[in-house]
Amino acid sequence: METLQVGRAELTWLSGGVNFLDGGAMFGVVPKPLWSKKYPQNEKNQVELRTDPILLQIDEKNFIIDSGIGNDKLTSKQLRNFGVMEESSIEHSLKELGLSITDIDGVLMTHLHFDHACGLTKKVDNTYHSVFKDIPIYTSEIEWYEMRNPNIRSVNTYWKMNWEPIQDQVKTFNKELELLDGLKMIHTGGHSDGHSIIIFEDGEETFIHMADIMPTHAHQNKLWALAYDDYPVTSVHQKEKWMEFGYQKQAWYTFYHDAYYRAIQFDETGKKMNELRRVRYTYK
Numbered sequence: 001m002e003t004l005q006v007g008r009a010e011l012t013w014l015s016g017g018v019n020f021l022d023g024g025a026m027f028g029v030v031p032k033p034l035w036s037k038k039y040p041q042n043e044k045n046q047v048e049l050r051t052d053p054i055l056l057q058i059d060e061k062n063f064i065i066d067s068g069i070g071n072d073k074l075t076s077k078q079l080r081n082f083g084v085m086e087e088s089s090i091e092h093s094l095k096e097l098g099l100s101i102t103d104i105d106g107v108l109m110t111h112l113h114f115d116h117a118c119g120l121t122k123k124v125d126n127t128y129h130s131v132f133k134d135i136p137i138y139t140s141e142i143e144w145y146e147m148r149n150p151n152i153r154s155v156n157t158y159w160k161m162n163w164e165p166i167q168d169q170v171k172t173f174n175k176e177l178e179l180l181d182g183l184k185m186i187h188t189g190g191h192s193d194g195h196s197i198i199i200f201e202d203g204e205e206t207f208i209h210m211a212d213i214m215p216t217h218a219h220q221n222k223l224w225a226l227a228y229d230d231y232p233v234t235s236v237h238q239k240e241k242w243m244e245f246g247y248q249k250q251a252w253y254t255f256y257h258d259a260y261y262r263a264i265q266f267d268e269t270g271k272k273m274n275e276l277r278r279v280r281y282t283y284k
Contacts, residue, residue: 007202016068070118143194
């Protein structure tokens with residue numbers, strides 16, 4: 001497991017699953033000759049994407065950022081359509097670190113699409129139960145509302161089995177939530193109406209988790225929005241805002257979906273200064 005230290009914060013990437021999605025969908029209106037130079041694709045025009053939660057340890061607290069693709073939640077058709085080659089093994093990852101689910105102090109949900117939220121619940125005897133029992137789960141008020149009241153477009157990604165068992169644990173916020181000194185969740189919208197990013201500042205050290213308004217290193221260009229984005233213009237403006245903010249601070253940008261990089265640090269001009277690569281495996 002890869003680990004990154006940023007000030008008081010230590011980030012460790014857990015094993016949350018992998019899937020392969022259509023490259024055109026991941027890069028929206030960007031022509032393939034452009035995006036394919038930045039991110040590899042297979043013979044089916046699919047790109048490899050992780051769904052790996054990040055264990056964030058800070059001030060003797062253990063948080064998890066997003067929850068992975070889960071286990072035994074998707075139908076055989078969904079597994080095929082979403083190109084799922086591996087499901088979650090978060091508890092095993094935690095065990096390797098000498099931790100268990102009961103050691104987690106909070107789950108930070110950037111948004112609640114199935115590929116981020118399926119790891120919140122598990123199936124037991126044909127019913128669903130919370131994985132993080134009695135642990136607070138943080139998300140924006142807008143996202144939590146839409147999760148329970150999806151529209152004609154979002155109904156395919158907000159699933160009752162992912163929210164009903166956890167509804168007593170959910171803690172919502174409006175625009176911004178400071179969890180600890182320097183650690184904030186900030187509502188951005190864009191990818192979903194309630195989408196949030198996570199920012200940590202400690203003196204001169206900063207990391208920014210842009211979640212799905214910058215899901216991979218190849219989405220650094222502020223104009224490269226996903227076809228999956230509900231509000232792509234908002235994504236573009238929010239990315240522009242937080243990339244400018246991060247460049248000035250020479251921040252680390254961390255990734256949940258990137259199959260090649262865990263994190264990249266950029267300088268004031270947006271040029272890569274440092275990187276944390278993911279250990280690569282081959283999927284057949």
